[in-house]
Amino acid sequence: MTENIALTHQKQRAFQPHKLSTPRDFVMPDVIINNKNGTPLVLEIGAGKGKHALSFVTQQPDKHLIAIERTRNKFEAFAKHAELQGASNLDAIHADAIAWIVHAIAPSSVAKIFILYPNPEQHNSNQQWLNMPFFEFLLSRLQVGGEIVLATNIETYMDNAERQATDVWALPNTRCSVPTDSERTHFEVKYLARGETCWELRMNKPEGYKTRVDEWKVNSKF
Numbered sequence: 508m509t510e511n512i513a514l515t516h517q518k519q520r521a522f523q524p525h526k527l528s529t530p531r532d533f534v535m536p537d538v539i540i541n542n543k544n545g546t547p548l549v550l551e552i553g554a555g556k557g558k559h560a561l562s563f564v565t566q567q568p569d570k571h572l573i574a575i576e577r578t579r580n581k582f583e584a585f586a587k588h589a590e591l592q593g594a595s596n597l598d599a600i601h602a603d604a605i606a607w608i609v610h611a612i613a614p615s616s617v618a619k620i621f622i623l624y625p626n627p628e629q630h631n632s633n634q635q636w637l638n639m640p641f642f643e644f645l646l647s648r649l650q651v652g653g654e655i656v657l658a659t660n661i662e663t664y665m666d667n668a669e670r671q672a673t674d675v676w677a678l679p680n681t682r683c684s685v686p687t688d689s690e691r692t693h694f695e696v697k698y699l700a701r702g703e704t705c706w707e708l709r710m711n712k713p714e715g716y717k718t719r720v721d722e723w724k725v726n727s728k729f
């Protein structure tokens with residue numbers, strides 16, 4: 508790990524990717540081994556039953572989506588629909604996204620990352636995505652100009668994420684409320700039907716952004 512570079516962000520605790528072992532049954536997707544056409548790569552973390560993933564790949568055939576879900580029953584529902592749909596620009600992955608991304612995704616290779624309605628983690632806010640050291644790793648995988656889209660119905664989660672994006676991660680960001688007729692995910696549909704406000708934060712990786720894991724690849728030695 509490079510120790511003496513001027514970091515763009517203020518996060519003190521460093522993520523330690525070398526401590527994560529390879530996910531069980533790990534298979535590297537073809538699009539990562541052989542993306543000759545330079546198709547933009549998009550990630551979705553916590554895809555649930557895949558409602559967003561399945562419509563995204565139809566609406567954006569020029570992009571390749573890797574959608575990751577760790578809960579078995581949700582993933583199985585997602586995988587069944589994905590198989591029926593047969594989209595060639597989708598990989599549905601059953602794994603913990605943290606270990607999987609560490610083992611599969613190269614630095615500066617992702618155009619966009621969706622985190623839609625993550626678990627609220629109200630009793631353990633260290634587990635909220637922008638509070639985690641892993642968020643630095645995620646930023647290292649994003650291309651310059653790439654975007655992270657976070658949505659939640661929990662206003663305090665959004666307030667904290669917005670504050671962390673600006674104060675800790677130094678990311679240009681915009682916050683807005685999700686249109687009341689939006690239907691991207693099952694949770695979004697449920698929350699909006701209950702009359703709740705849903706929030707969205709879009710964060711962009713600026714030119715020259717530096718993390719401690721910019722060079723890290725599987726098998727790199729710190």
Ligand SMILES: C[S@@+](CC[C@H](N)C(=O)[O-])C[C@H]1O[C@@H](n2cnc3c(N)ncnc32)[C@H](O)[C@@H]1O
Pocket residue numbers: 552553554555556575576577578581602603604605623624625626692693694695
């Ligand atoms: C509240 S649900 C939202 C699902 C979907 N995005 C939606 O909006 O309908 C959050 C999902 O994230 C998944 N999840 C949480 N942490 C994860 C991780 N580290 N890797 C993969 N999936 C994760 C959970 O299993 C759960 O299905």
